[in-house]
Amino acid sequence: MDKTLQDFVDQLGTQVDTVLLLKAVEQSPATIFITDSVGRIIYVNSKFVEVTGYAKNEVLGRDARILKGMGRSSGHKEMWSEISSGRQWKGDFHNKKKNGEYFWVRATISPIMDHEGKITNFLGMNEDITDRKQVEEALEQSVAESVQMATSLEFLNAELKSTQSQMLQREKMASIGQLAAGVAHEINNPIGFVSSNLRSLDKYFKKLTDYLVLLEKNIQDKVPETWQEIKPERKKLKIDFMLEDSEDLITESLDGSERVRKIVQNLKTFSRVDQAEEQWVDLNTCLENTIGIVWNEIKYKSKLEKDLGDLPDLNCNPQELSQVFTNILINAAQAIEKDGLIKVRSRHEEESIIITIEDNGSGIAEEHLERIFEPFFTTKAVGEGTGLGMSISYEIIKKHGGNIHIESDLGKGSIFTILLPLHPEEQSL
Known part of the structure; x- marks a missing residue:
């Protein structure tokens, strides 16, 4: 038995049988650790060693954040505030084993006080919930893929x-x-x-x-x-x-x-059908709604930044413009492998509204740029795209009296710029 734990148990001053208590802690299916008042580990049980891969002598005297769980949790400050105030805290940590593998735990951390009410130690009990988290994430991914597949099939059906x-x-x-x-x-x-x-x-x-x-x-x-x-x-x-x-x-x-x-x-x-084909709308609202629809296609591989300026209402077909935004956003997400960034920006300049959608994905080769709006042209593998999405988007923007332009660097990303005039009847189509 660790001398530190023995000393700790002796300080409890209870009638609990010390040997029985130590056996229970050591044989507990939960990961248990005890720290001093500043968070340095003074005891870990066998389950802690089994789960994390760290030997006891590798963690004793180390800060509890050796697992990097607390440093990764946005609620660490709140947790420390709670337990430092003498209250129990419960929450989830994404911890890291010695071999670099990450795992999820549901933690309960409680302060331990002496007879004067002063905090002397902290007791942590962790339940491994990695399997539960994986099931939840798999379910969410499955639902997201099903919704996206249904949406994609509808778009593909229309295109074909x-x-x-x-x-x-x-x-x-x-x-x-x-x-x-x-x-x-x-x-x-x-x-x-x-x-x-x-x-x-x-x-x-x-x-x-x-x-x-x-x-x-x-x-x-x-x-x-x-x-x-x-x-x-x-x-x-x-x-x-x-x-x-x-x-x-x-x-x-x-x-x-x-x-x-x-x-x-x-x-x-x-998809509202009880509205006229053309109506006065705020394109920022149209963008927000479209992002909500395609979010499951984006969130697993990219962050999204929005910079939406004040826009006047535009007389347009919002369903058709939503189709344009959907095509560009999905293409941006598909061009990103992981850890990407998509930026959506809107501005009112003179007599036009300008929408830009930028990504840091794989980009488009220079020789393909001039063909990107041709019907049936695609840089995707056979069976992965029809080559109609961007040609449809081009025709929709032209129908609204606007222009769509693309800039791209291979390996660095692409920027789509959409210009929509507030008074298209005054401009040549």
Whole structure:
């Protein structure tokens, strides 16, 4: 046994059998560590060694951030503030093993105080949740790929119906819009009553919690002998844990339902069919809605920066312009292998609106630039693209009296610049 842990247990001054306690800690399926008051490790159990790959003598006396989990967590300051104030903290860390492999843990860190209330140590208990995180990420990826596949199939179906730029006329966009609106409606109904029920449940739960606290206080004050009888059963049933966890579960469920609601709203806005073909719209809103639709194609490989200026409303077909933005954003994401950056910028200059979409992907060879807007021309492998997306985008922008221009350096990225006049009837088409 480590002398430091033995000393620590001796300082507890409890009636717990020391040997039994040490055996329980050593044989625990959870990763357990103890630090001094400034975060230096003084004890780790066998499970810690097994999970992290570090021998005990490699971590004793080292800062607990040896696993780099705390340094990678945006909540580290909040965590330290909590435990330094004498409160328990719970949260997830993305830690790093000795061999460089990353793993997820759900941590509970508690301060340990002496008889004077001074913090002398911190106790950490970690549960390995790597498999759970992988399942969640795999599920999210699967859902994202399914949604993206459905969207891509709709776009591909529209593109293959004709070799002309008129593929995106009113009839095709209306049919896609009706399908999307129908799906959004079917999702919106159940998520509506789920959200409503959750909000009601949240109110009921808070009232029940307040009642329980009041009831227990009255029992403690007026019938202490009854309180002593029920106190062990209360502890056995883990009432405090259930109250705390139930509150978290309700909050997380409400957050999830709100996220679904926003996705449905973006889909309805993107494919709305109960509006005129041309209308006055804010292109920033159009860009935001389009980004929401294609976000799953982007977020796994690239960051996205938005710099949207104040724009006057433009009389246009927002569904067609959303198609242009979608084509360019998806192409940008596909040109990036990993750790990329996509920048979306909008400006009002003189009598025009200028939209730029820039990426740091693979870029386009100079000999291909002049052909990028030709129908059926593509730099993708056979079966990965029809070569119609950019030609359709070109025709849509021309139809709105504007211009679309591309600059690209092979291996460095591309910049698409879209210019849309506020008064296209005054310019030659």
